[in-house]
Amino acid sequence: MIVNNSLEEVKKRENALSIIKNKVENNGRSSLFDLTGLSGGFIASPSDINLLETYVGPAIFEEELQIVGKEHMGGDKVLPLNRTSSGILATILTLVSKDSNVVHYLAELPAHPSIPRSCKLVGANYSETDNFEEFSIPENTSLVVITGSTMDHKVIDEDEFKKVIEMAHQKDIPVMVDDASGARLRTVVFNQQKACDLGADIAITSTDKLMPGPRGGLMAGREDLIDQIKVKVNQFGLEAQPPAVLAMLNGIKNFNGNNLINSFERKDKLFELLDEKFDNFQKTPTGVMISPEGLSKEIKIENNLSENDLAFVFSFILLRDYGIITIPPVSMPGASATIRFDLSTTDAFKLHLNDLNKKIESSFIKLQEVVSNEDECREIVFSF
Structure with missing residues (x-):
């Protein structure tokens, strides 16, 4: 080895x-030839860069990010993060209690490691499957997770996507979608709906995957949940800093x-x-x-x-x-x-x-x- x-x-x-x-x-x-699909970028004009101060930057750029972010992701509100993994961690810290269950459905195992690691951190019981016939939601489940597109770009079937959301909502359990690349891959190439439009309560994407944005995360979803998660994000320093917010904004605007x-x-x-x-x-x-x-x-x-x-x-x-x-x-x-x-x-x-x-x-x-x-x-x- x-x-x-x-x-x-x-x-x-x-x-x-x-x-x-x-x-x-x-x-x-x-x-160099970056063929990762994660090359990202930082698009900014000199006038933009002059505004990248600790408090001026968010005041100027976060409001517009709300507009273009919701157009890109759907949902009631968006939240910029320093990593997609940060958003996953903050969501689990907010919504998942010790000894409760987190169940995860994805098109192909394994899940991104940030999900089981975050569950372990809070002491939750985590399980994942890529067999829809075996997927179930046990009692004492606090969160259902769906991956829109796996790390190897295996895309979930949209009908199964909808059914998992329906199963969760029948039990009043929130659904978080790890849509790191899927927010673009599913919607553009496979003509699927945005995760929030399918009924997901929270969806998270990586702003450098298949788009010219920075290494960062953008969360969208229900306003009440975004507000709760935002508290954890700020408590643990998981929020995106002004340069990343600007780059996210321009990355989405320039996505082709x-x-x-x-x-x-x-x-x-x-x-x-x-x-x-x-x-x-x-x-x-x-x-x-x-x-x-x-x-x-x-x-x-x-x-x-x-x-x-x-x-x-x-x-x-x-x-x-x-x-x-x-x-x-x-x-x-x-x-x-x-x-x-x-x-x-x-x-x-x-x-x-x-x-x-x-x-x-x-x-x-x-x-x-x-x-x-x-x-x-x-x-x-x-x-x-």
Whole structure:
């Protein structure tokens, strides 16, 4: 094993950021191709930036964020947060009591780790399932959670989405939707309704996922619940600061759903190219991906690495040699190690698909050259 715990995941991320920094300093930003789908951005004019003071910023930008945020998410009120995980934590701190039940339905396991971790923090009983026939809401349930689109972009069936909300509301239990990427992926690509329009009491999205916004979270929903959660958010310092609020506002204003739609055609082409040499790449709504399990099946050389380790080494080779940023090198502890090549990003449209295919193939060849040498693999992941 190369990456054994959360601390090593942090060290892995630090190495990835060092590689990125070095490439930018030596070859410029154009040497990098962020294909994570989480590239985000910070759109701001000089006049906006001059207003980013502790109290002036919120006074100027939060009111307008209420308008554009509700248009984007639905609901009665929105609340900007420093992370989507912060909103999940604040919601569970507010609505979930010790020894009560939290049940979670999603299209494919596992859930984002922030949800079970938050439940553990308050002493709640947490369960999750991706089998709708097995989903039920036991007595003493304080919160029902739905994931709109998983970490690997598996999108929930809208009919099942509605039924889970109905089941919860029949028992007067609030529903929180983790719609990190789903707020755009579900609505733009799959033509589903906004979570709040489907009846969710609270929905949370990540403002850097599939949109040009900052790393942050935006919560929408019932005004009474938003107000209660906002108290916890302010008590624990989970609120978005003025620069993030401004960037959220402008990120939503500049969101272009056509990029998601255009990536549909490009992903088919890339998948066809990769399918000539590989057996385990899969399509996503906006690109292609290979899971750790799938990557392991592609490796024909004996090795002692875990499936996740293989994904880390492969993704670091892509970053080191070709400046291709995927999620595994830069992810937070507990995130999926699936390697996604998201074609909806600005950087993706700068890459010719044949060229991207060759870079992926070349990186895989290099992976096979080092995979039997654990020390060399560890060097790739941890040492710049």
